Amino acid sequence: MTIKDRVQQEKQQEQVYQPVFYRLKDKTQQQALEELVSAHPYIRVYDEIISQLRELVKSLHPTKRLTEEEIEVAVKEHVGSTPLEQYGVWVYYPWIHKVVHIVDEEEFILLRTSRNLHKITAEERDILRKKKLGVIGLSVGQSIALTLVMERLCGEIRLSDFDALELTNMNRIRTGIHNLSIPKVIIAAREIAELDPFVKVVCYTDGATEQNLDDFLTKDGQLDILIEECDGIDIKIISRIKAKALKMPVVMEMNDRGMLDIERYDLHPDYPMMHGLIPDIDPLKLKHLSNEEKVPILGPMVGMQDMSPRMKYSLSEIGKTITTWPQLASSVVLGGAMVADTCRRILLNQLQSSGRYYVDFDKLIS
Structure with a gap:
């Protein structure tokens, strides 16, 4: 051959x-x-x-x-x-x-799970193995998905991303160069299977779309938490509209200053989407915007005024010296830990709050 x-x-x-x-x-x-x-x-x-x-x-x-x-x-x-x-x-x-x-x-x-005891009790482990989690976006989302599975916080995980691995992604996606051009969801799903073949993995290689989101959120049982980490502004909004209608909690980590969003539509169905920061605009009109065009719309949603100085500068350089916003491996790994910890506490009814939170190393360690 x-x-x-x-x-x-x-x-x-x-x-x-x-x-x-x-x-x-x-x-x-x-x-x-x-x-x-x-x-x-x-x-x-x-x-x-x-x-x-x-x-x-x-x-x-x-x-x-x-x-x-x-x-x-x-x-x-x-x-x-x-x-x-x-x-x-x-x-x-x-x-x-x-x-x-x-x-x-x-x-x-x-x-x-034996080394989890008693940080996670046997009774809690048995509750968690029945849970279904969904991750949209497999850059930050890959670290999140793998951490969720390592702690075994679910029995089923759904992964959604339309993109394939490029060499430039490997500054924060943990994988080998033999996986170049393989879909990001497949790479994550394979690593999950190698960690734990008994966790059910469902892949959406077309990414999250208006057409398949209902499937992603509800097919064969509704998700217990939606973890939203995608770049598309339209999907950020549409997924929340659908999650809110289903009374489904949403968690998002923004990969800068350890910013974490929690939206508990399960406990507070009238809670404003993304804390009231989503603009009054038809999300379908946002689908084909360039990165430069996204920035002024995305800014308020992701708290641009509170971003780190280097992230703010990087956004101003999109289309000039860089092609898209940067992400660092250290921040991505931190995001995986933050989201997994938050999801565990939500699933076990140990956390009821909604809001925006920061784990900012520059302020915590100086």
Whole structure:
């Protein structure tokens, strides 16, 4: 196979982001996995089920410091008569050509979240695994999505972005150069699957549009929180109109001075959209504006008068020395943490307020 042929083959896989599960107690699935690995010798197989079972039995006996011999006995008792290769589930990741043997869903979640206890209680964990979250915009949104999943704050996450990864995006999107030109939502969805294959991921590779927003917000169950991180002013407004009608909370982080917006339409249905800062204008007329044309309209909405001096200067340089507004990795990672923490508290009914808040390092650390 030539390099050109291989490139074409990989292009056909660009939209794949869902792992495939094989449970070998089912002879049909066992045969399918064996045929897959046999037919594709470049697939790498990882089997560390014993280390997971050792962790599991230790977590099930927290009051006792087990010896190596006791751990070995406990693992054998836990597994019983089931052959080790049939225990748990084998997960195939087509985009990286890897098969990984892991404990099945309930034990996986128990282990994945064991270091959260008791900052997140077992009861809270079980509440959170039923939640559905949606992220529009996968630049700042990628950090947010991955942090939500690492803390396991949901059982389903919907991702929306129309853009593909460019080299200039990699100043703040954590990924490898092999992912250039792959849709941002697919990159995020794949990383989520590699972190936790049991979290349901739904991708909207066309981005959020007036036509698909109802689907994004409500299909197969309404979102518990909308996280809005898109560049389009029209979608910023339209998504809020729809979220408000559905009494759905909206969270947004602006990537400058740690600015965080919370709009609790679930608790306060009459709360003004974006705190009353949205202009009285038809959002559909804003769709095709250039970045330079967006600035005077977007300014009041995002608190331009309170922006950092360097961000203000950068906005004045759009179309002159830069093509769009800058974002820094440190701010993006901070945004992921802020939004995840805020969403967790909203989902667990520990936070009821709406408003605009700042975690400004320049003021906090000086």
